[in-house]
Amino acid sequence: MYAVIESGGKQYRVREGQKIKIDKINVREGDGVPFNKVLLRVSDSEVEIGAPYLARVVEGKVVRQGRARKQMVFRYHSKTRYRKKKGHRQSFTEVEVVKV
DSSP: OEEEEEETTEEEEEOTTOEEEEEOOSOOTTOEEEEOOEEEEEOSSOEEEOSSOOSOOEEEEEEEEEEOOOEEEEEEETTTTEEEEEEEOOEEEEEEEEEO
């Protein structure tokens, strides 16, 4: 059984026990997170499709808050000695799906 949920403007296909990294949400580690925007739920015998969302809730538990590896952004203009180097680290929340 799996479901498709929406969080932070992105869609994720999740199963029970799976860990996913989503955009940072302000929740403490160990707390529960309800995902109300369930787009699709597929079990062994049936498929439920939301219009646009289902009335069901997918429950998750926050495993950790973290930051991804640094991404380097480098701008360069040839023949003008213009160089600009900037780094970016995206914050994320790792969530374990408890119930679909």
